[in-house]
Amino acid sequence: MTAPQHPYTHPALTAADPELAALVGAEERLQAETLRLIPSENYVSAAVLEASGTVLQNKYSEGYPGRRYYEGQQNIDQVETLAVERAKAVFGVEHANVQPYSGSPANLAVHLAFAEPGDTVMGMALPMGGHLTHGWGVSATGKWFRGVQYGVRHDTGLIDFDEVRELALKERPKVIFCGGTALPRTIDFAAFGEIAREAGAVLVADIAHIAGLVAGGAHPSPVPHVDVISTTTHKTLRGPRGAMLMSREEHAKALDKAVFPGLQGGPHNQTTAAIAVALREASQPSFRDYAHAVVANAKALAEALLARGFDLVSGGTDNHLILMDLTPKQVPGKIAAKALDRAGLVVNYNTVPYDTRKPFDPSGIRIGTPSLTSRGLAPEHMTLVADWIDRGVAAAGKGDEQALAAVRAEVGDLLGAFPAPGLPV
Ligand code: DSN
Numbered sequence: 001m002t003a004p005q006h007p008y009t010h011p012a013l014t015a016a017d018p019e020l021a022a023l024v025g026a027e028e029r030l031q032a033e034t035l036r037l038i039p040s041e042n043y044v045s046a047a048v049l050e051a052s053g054t055v056l057q058n059k060y061s062e063g064y065p066g067r068r069y070y071e072g073q074q075n076i077d078q079v080e081t082l083a084v085e086r087a088k089a090v091f092g093v094e095h096a097n098v099q100p101y102s103g104s105p106a107n108l109a110v111h112l113a114f115a116e117p118g119d120t121v122m123g124m125a126l127p128m129g130g131h132l133t134h135g136w137g138v139s140a141t142g143k144w145f146r147g148v149q150y151g152v153r154h155d156t157g158l159i160d161f162d163e164v165r166e167l168a169l170k171e172r173p174k175v176i177f178c179g180g181t182a183l184p185r186t187i188d189f190a191a192f193g194e195i196a197r198e199a200g201a202v203l204v205a206d207i208a209h210i211a212g213l214v215a216g217g218a219h220p221s222p223v224p225h226v227d228v229i230s231t232t233t234h235k236t237l238r239g240p241r242g243a244m245l246m247s248r249e250e251h252a253k254a255l256d257k258a259v260f261p262g263l264q265g266g267p268h269n270q271t272t273a274a275i276a277v278a279l280r281e282a283s284q285p286s287f288r289d290y291a292h293a294v295v296a297n298a299k300a301l302a303e304a305l306l307a308r309g310f311d312l313v314s315g316g317t318d319n320h321l322i323l324m325d326l327t328p329k330q331v332p333g334k335i336a337a338k339a340l341d342r343a344g345l346v347v348n349y350n351t352v353p354y355d356t357r358k359p360f361d362p363s364g365i366r367i368g369t370p371s372l373t374s375r376g377l378a379p380e381h382m383t384l385v386a387d388w389i390d391r392g393v394a395a396a397g398k399g400d401e402q403a404l405a406a407v408r409a410e411v412g413d414l415l416g417a418f419p420a421p422g423l424p425v
Pocket of ligand 1: 040181182
């Protein structure tokens with residue numbers, strides 16, 4: 001395996017805190033030398049990285065542009081306005097709030113805007129591919145609100161819209177969430193829209209996973225069908241760790257009030273700046289190519305995995321994500337994920353719908369193609385990636401560390417030719 005040199009590019013940090021600088025350097029090497037397959041992760045550009053490490057960090061800005069509780073906002077107001085205007089242009093929405101600290105507070109803000117504590121909210125069950133913050137019991141959204149959950153069909157792994165409609169009409173939730181964290185298929189926003197209108201609910205599309213695909217035209221947009229869009233900015237959108245809420249003008253005030261002062265204090269201006277940069281990148285023609293390449297890679301990888309006998313939830317993928325049930329391979333998800341990590345393939349273990357195992361030791365693993373596409377890997381490389389996963393899972397079952405080391409060497413060899421954005425070379 002080639003061992004590329006990664007000299008520290010953080011001289012002040014290295015001088016002030018060598019221990020911490022060494023950890024940052026080690027993480028840079030890890031991200032350079034491993035194939036990162038976690039579908040919610042990515043590599044930001046050097047420009048996004050620089051924007052998020054600026055003196056904007058030093059400024060308090062409670063409020064919104066032109067309506068702040070602190071002076072000295074001459075530049076910050078323009079930064080936030082730039083981010084907002086770019087979000088509106090990229091996603092074709094009337095209103096954008098770029099202040100939520102991350103996806104979980106963004107979704108809590110949506111609850112705050114449209115429901116009272118104790119009200120019923122509806123989302124996809126976490127073990128079916130939904131998100132904690134869509135009313136799942138262990139989250140504040142499930143403790144302070146009454147969460148009811150829909151799932152996917154056992155036989156197809158797809159959402160059953162008859163079930164969703166029946167539940168919505170029976171429970172009359174104030175808010176319905178669609179979207180999630182382990183959904184390999186296109187979300188039918190139009191079908192959710194019809195149901196939400198019939199039930200009198202506010203429909204929220206959580207597009208955190210697919211925001212970059214929507215921006216790049218590789219997944220249908222929720223805009224004509226939903227009331228609110230919630231998204232993180234750091235997954236397929238390739239921005240900093242942050243979030244946005246978007247809507248038509250009629251919901252702007254409620255959302256803004258819920259984010260600040262409802263839930264948060266001062267926005268993280270350095271993150272707002274980096275979101276603005278990421279949105280500028282997402283508006284370029286090359287980002288459309290990126291979004292479509294993410295999907296092409298995922299489809300090629302799914303085909304190659306199916307050819308090797310893997311059981312994919314819903315039989316494949318339409319987007320960036322593949323959910324694999326390893327039950328037929330007789331290797332638990334956690335054991336497979338940890339072995340693949342030792343082989344230089346970074347994945348996460350995950351429940352699969354109707355999992356008979358526990359969430360902390362489930363049957364599946366979840367993989368995705370956003371990061372490897374950012375490095376320039378193409379469909380022709382996906383046979384190799386599937387082969388490594390196949391060998392890694394087989395080695396996990398046998399405890400064959402030599403086989404894992406062999407895969408790791410091959411991964412390093414290939415990745416040497418595909419430097420990751422934003423990392424020192
Ligand atoms: N962001 C989610 C994911 O990894 O998909 C978890 O909250």
